[in-house]
Amino acid sequence: MELCATICNRSLNIQEQCAVKASLVEIKLNEKFKSTRFWGKIFGVQNDYLIIEATTVSHQIVRKYFFSIDGGLRFAQLPIVEPWMKAKCMQIASLFTGVASYVYPDTVQENEANDASDQAPEQAEEQDQAQAADDDRDEPPNSKLELSELDRLAWTVNKISDECHIVPTSSVLLTSSKIMQANKNFVGLSRNDAAKLCNYFHFRTPRSPYAVSQYRKSAAMNDTSFLDSITDDLPNGCWALKAKQCGRKIDIYNLLWSGFQFKYNVGETQFVQAYFGDGIRRNDLVFMI
Numbered sequence: 001m002e003l004c005a006t007i008c009n010r011s012l013n014i015q016e017q018c019a020v021k022a023s024l025v026e027i028k029l030n031e032k033f034k035s036t037r038f039w040g041k042i043f044g045v046q047n048d049y050l051i052i053e054a055t056t057v058s059h060q061i062v063r064k065y066f067f068s069i070d071g072g073l074r075f076a077q078l079p080i081v082e083p084w085m086k087a088k089c090m091q092i093a094s095l096f097t098g099v100a101s102y103v104y105p106d107t108v109q110e111n112e113a114n115d116a117s118d119q120a121p122e123q124a125e126e127q128d129q130a131q132a133a134d135d136d137r138d139e140p141p142n143s144k145l146e147l148s149e150l151d152r153l154a155w156t157v158n159k160i161s162d163e164c165h166i167v168p169t170s171s172v173l174l175t176s177s178k179i180m181q182a183n184k185n186f187v188g189l190s191r192n193d194a195a196k197l198c199n200y201f202h203f204r205t206p207r208s209p210y211a212v213s214q215y216r217k218s219a220a221m222n223d224t225s226f227l228d229s230i231t232d233d234l235p236n237g238c239w240a241l242k243a244k245q246c247g248r249k250i251d252i253y254n255l256l257w258s259g260f261q262f263k264y265n266v267g268e269t270q271f272v273q274a275y276f277g278d279g280i281r282r283n284d285l286v287f288m289i
Contacts, residue, residue, distance in 0.1 A: 002039075004017065007259075007260075007275070010276040011276075016050065016071050016072050019071055019072030020052065020068075024036045024037070027052060028054065035056075041274075042278065044069075044098025045097050052066040060180075067100075079150060081151075089152050096152070099149060103147065103149075104146075104149070160279075163202075163254065166201060169193070169200065170183055173224045174224070174226045186269055195250065197231050235286040237255070241253075247266065249264075250264045255282065257275065257277065258277055260273070261273065
């Protein structure tokens with residue numbers, strides 16, 4: 001459904017739709033995931049990145065992401081996100097280059113070098129002596145971790161999914177054996193319920209205190225209130241809901257990630273969401289609301 005959808009006035013062309021559709025089936029069979037979907041498109045200066053998401057849901061939600069820079073003809077798996085990537089990625093506010101092998105300069109080391117040049121000669125001499133003492137030790141030097149564009153792309157895709165991927169209330173349930181699965185009894189939201197942000201939840205492992213307590217409690221019957229509500233997200237007002245056609249069509253936008261859109265038709269069990277944007281988080285939104 002995401003292949004043909006128009007997200008934030010953008011969509012895939014016919015060639016991209018055909019290529020991605022074939023890759024969705026191939027990745028699902030090769031990786032043995034329960035489902036695959038077109039995740040979105042991140043625009044770059046030289047090339048754009050098409051992203052496919054493969055998901056398996058059981059006791060937890062397991063995702064893998066695949067990218068393509070040739071219009072969807074070939075996909076490769078994105079690297080695993082490591083903790084050290086966050087600090088480096090949060091400091092970058094430039095567009096993606098579209099070259100997966102590009103290595104970003106280390107802004108932290110550059111700032112330290114600039115600070116060192118501004119210090120007094122006495123302080124610089126003391127630091128040189130301390131550095132010389134460290135060099136005399138037998139311990140090997142720390143390796144420098146370089147951030148490639150592929151690392152940044154993996155972090156960005158995972159971050160957007162964590163903050164934006166949502167589902168309507170009661171569409172996912174938790175069984176008594178703590179297995180998450182689609183609710184076969186979900187018949188869609190009414191017009192009044194669909195127009196309220198409180199009826200949409202993050203599709204991720206619960207982390208808010210209330211959701212975690214619901215997840216951990218032992219109950220004999222199936223539970224549908226164990227996910228994190230998007231109304232608890234910060235800053236307040238980072239989600240926007242727009243109703244069209246007398247409330248029959250619902251569009252939800254995440255203002256932190258301009259380019260994400262969730263589309264839902266009242267009374268239906270299916271919904272569409274994807275991201276078409278530059279992959280830059282609007283961290284200054286708190287000053288604009």
